[in-house]
Every structure is written in C-alpha cells, then in structure tokens.
Amino acid sequence: MFLIVFVFTFFSLAITGAVAQGVIESPNYRIQFPNLNSGAGIPSSTNFALDSTLGQTGPGQFSSAGYLVKSGFQYIHSIIPFSFAISKIAIPFGTLTPQTPATDTSTLTVSSGGAKGYQVTARENHPLQNNASDTIPDTLCDAGTCSQTAAAVWSQNTTYGFGYNMSGNDIPAAFTDATYFKQFADASSAESAQIVMSSANVGRARQSTIKYKVNVSTVQPAGTYKNIITFTATPSY
Amino acid sequence: MTKQIQNSKFKIIILFGYLVIWLFVYLPSAYAQDLSLSISPPIVEIMIMPGKQTEQTFSIINEGLDGYASVKVVPFTPEDEEGSVNVIDNPNFPDPARYENWFALTDPSVKFGDKFFIKQGEKKNIKLRISPPADTREKDYYFTLLYEVNNQGTTAKIGANLLISVSKDGKPYKKARIVEFSAPKLIDSLGKLNYTLRIENTGQYFFKPTGTIGINPLFGRKEIIKIAPVNIISAATRRVPCIKEEELLIQCAYDKRVLIGFYKATASFTTDGEGKEFFAQATTIALPFSIVFAITSVFLAYFLINKKSTREVDLAG
Secondary structure: OHHHHHHHHHHHHHHHOOOOEEEEEOOOOEEEEEOOOOOOOOOEOOOOEOOOOOOOOOOEEEEEOOEEEEEOOOOOOOOOOEEEEEOOOOOOOOOOEOOEOEEEEEEEEEEOHHHOOEEEEEEEOOOEEOOOOOEEOEOOOOOOOOOOOOOEEOOOOOOOEEEEEEEEOOOOOOOOOOOEEEOOOEHHHOOOOEEEEEEOOOOOOEEEEEEEEEEOOOOOOOOOOEOOEEEEEEEOO | OHHHHHHHHHHHHHHHHHHHHHHHHHOOOOOOOOEEEEEEOOEEEEEEOOOOOEEEEEEEEEOOOOEEEEEEEEEEEEOOOOOOEEEOOOOOOOOHHHHHHHEEEOOOOOOOOOOEEEOOOOEEEEEEEEOOOOOOOOOEEEEEEEEEEEEOOEEEEEEEEEEEEEOOOOOOOOOEEEEEEEOOOEEEOOOOOEOEEEEEEOOOOOEOEEEEEEEEEOOOOOEEEEEOOOOEOOOOEEEOOEEEOOOEEEOOEOOOOOOOEEEEEEEEEEEOOEEEEEEEEEEEEEEOHHHHHHHHHHHHHHHHHHHHHHHHHHHHO
C-alpha cells in the first residue's frame, strides 16, 4: 500500500510541478527562457542586447532589423502580476421601498506590482432604466451639488437617485467619509469614465469597497431597473 | 487474526488521511464567484521602422468565473502628471480606421472585438502583430491593449500599455524641459526637506530621465538621490519621483533631518542617459525656529516661575 502512496505522491508532484516558459520570437530570433526569479547580468552581443526584467512572463528586450522591443518596467523586478478583480458580478437591490435607500457593496482588488502604478475607472452605460425607458436619475446628493466628478453628502431619505461611495485603499480624496457619494459617469451622455482607485506606487492586493446606493420617490414608476457598470484597470505608463 | 484486522484498519485510516491531505494540497485552488483577470506584461515599449513588423505575446488569465472575453487595441492620452492613462475606449473615436491596419492577432480563433469563451482559470497567449504602414509619420503612438470579460451583464477590463516609437534610423531626437524643480525657501531645522521635480517632454518621442538630485548642505556631506527613470511621453508633463534600492519609488527628499544653513540642490538628467544634460537648482535656508521657540519658552517659563516665587517670598517676609 505504501508503494501505491509513494507512486501516487510522485506523480502528483510531477504533474503539478509544471513550469511556465516565456517566448519572444521574431523572424530572426527565438528566445525562450523560464520565468526567472534570479539572474546574472545582462546578456548582449554586437547585434542585439537582452535586458531581463526578472519574474515576468516574456520580459526583456531584443533588437532585430527594423525594430526594438522592451517589455515590463526595466527598473521593477517584482513578480507580482497586474491583476484586477471585482467581488460581485451582480448587484440586486431587491424590491425598493420609496424613501428608504437601498445599498449593496462589492470589493475591488488590484495587484499592480509588475505594473508600478495603476488606475481603475468606472462608467455606467446609462442611468438605471426599465423596459419602458423610465429612469432612476443619477443622484445630485442632499445639496444638489454632486456629479460624476464632485462628491457630496447624501444622507437624507428624501434625496433620490443612484450613486456610489468608496472606502479603502487608493480611493479618491473626495470620499471624505461614508456619507459622501458621486454619480457614475454616464456613457450615454458622453461623460468620461472616472477614477475610483489609483496609485503611483507598486502595490499588492490593494482593496477598496464600492457602495452602491439607490433611493426612489413615491412617484417612481414600477418596473425592473438596470444598467451596466464597466470597470477598467490600466497600468501607468 | 485480531492483529491483522487492527493492522488493516490502521492502513485504511492512513490511506483516508492521506487522500484528505492530497485533496487539499494538490487539487487546483477554488475560484471565487467574481470577475478576476490579469495581464502580462503590463507595458511594452517598441521602436520600429515604418513598414516593418514585430510581434508581442501578452498572457491573459481569467481567474474568475467562466465568461466571454474580447481584446482590442485603443489609443490613450495622459490623464494626469502621475503616469495615469486616459483610455479612449469610444467606438466613435475620430477616425478609428486610422490604426486598424497597424495591429493584427496571429491566432485565427481570436479577432479584435469578437467575443470568445474563456474558462475559469484559463490562460491564453495573445500574439499581437504590430506593423505601422510605410508612410507612417515618425513620432510616438500610444495604445492600450484591453482585455475584457463579461459575465451576467457585468464588465471588467484590464489593460497593457503599448508605447510605439516610429523611427527610420532608430535614433530619435528627444527634447525635454524642467517645468519645476522646487523646495521650500525657508524650513525649520529638524524638518523634512522635500523636492518637487516636474519634467515636460517637448519632443515627439518618450524618454526616461536618467539623473540625480545632489543636495549640498552648508554643514555635512553632500547627498545624492536617484531620479526614477519613469516614462515621460511626448507632449506631456510628469511629476517625477525618486527611486531607492533600484525599484522603490519614493518622494524626492533629503534623507536626513535638516540642521542649519543653506541647502543647495541640483537636479540634473539626460534623456535615456544620452545627449544634452538638463539641470535646475533650488536653495533652501534652514533656521532653528522651533528650537529657538522651545528655548525661549523654557526661559520665559523659568523667568515667570522665578519671579512669582520671589514675590511669594517677599510677601512671606
């Protein structure tokens, strides 16, 4: 039996121990090397130079007739990939009661190590809308001053609309506390996507919470209202 | 007989325990019920002659739920002075066909903008062929490769930046200007001395500043801090940080507490370590305001206490 266990363990290790390899190729060169975590010097010749940025897939530099390519930040040796996650793919508010705000949250997570700085933007395709094209407008907040670029306090139950608040890492300074809200930028009105997270520095698992809030008046037509929020994460240049 | 049964039970327990451990250790990790995507490399810098072509592989991974993905290349402009990009992800972007023939995907199963199914945990290598036409004007062009995943009406996108310099001779002329190199004119001794460096790219090609800030105090040794070689793209200004231990970006600052006297700082750099050297100076005077205030306060307090004590003694006498 122990022989079976040994053989099973051996194959488990063998199967799960596969190592990814990066490939850079051109009509003149094909350079294949593993994803290194340490290295020794920068290889070069009279015809080409290879500057390795360690720890990434396909990093480095090569030159050939007519072009030169560098990938990855040459001064960042981090092995953290550039990744982005949203914790929830649907925000169901359920049945709304007029003058009783409903909220829900999701978590945004960014690991930007190999990308140095980053930003995440958000934009809605249109305000919340039902099949009859009735809309729940984007909130103007209590004082009527908030927009997609300016945050303001939204705490009164007689203030209606749809908006969001941010808390956590790398969020815009405008979100002073949990009562400050903004509208989503509206693609149907040609508004530019707005930054919801950003940092100029390398970071791992930077996390923020976005709180969606909706409140309707007593005259809001019944129906199922929906829209799509698009989040875009881009590295710094 | 009993011993044999006990031995068999022992073996079964060991085997069961082993299988439980195996399930936890070797089976692939479970994925959360979310949208999660990653891309590598996050930036590619290409210098290419008009009419030539090159190929770059981007690895994309769907770390969330199964979904439909698509890729496209869109132009970007600088968003701010920190290196953020403003992706022009608008189908009505002026003249979208202008760059259409620059890019192609070598994998026939993937087409720009078309959706393809991507399983949870799947990694795909996207091979992007880049070929600016022969009549392309010599200058820089900036794009973002966007990888997008849709699931149940939610969309998440992640990008990788492409900085493409089109040059016939491979030696583009780079131009820069120091917009600001500043520090406080007057600073309290023992305070922190920070520097602001903003560099504008006045040319047609991006560059990385290669240089240092040298700080000469009236007393003590000269200190040198390294300017971070961040990309400064054409027609943009960037607030440039400093760099420590090769990859840690930091605020440009005098590492020690300032004492007293003049602190003369010189920022100097070249574009990509070549050509003309650009430099600017900033001078700070450090004076011990808080120390003088503290000493004065102590003397004043001592004087007042002493005076009160003398009066009490006089009254008692």
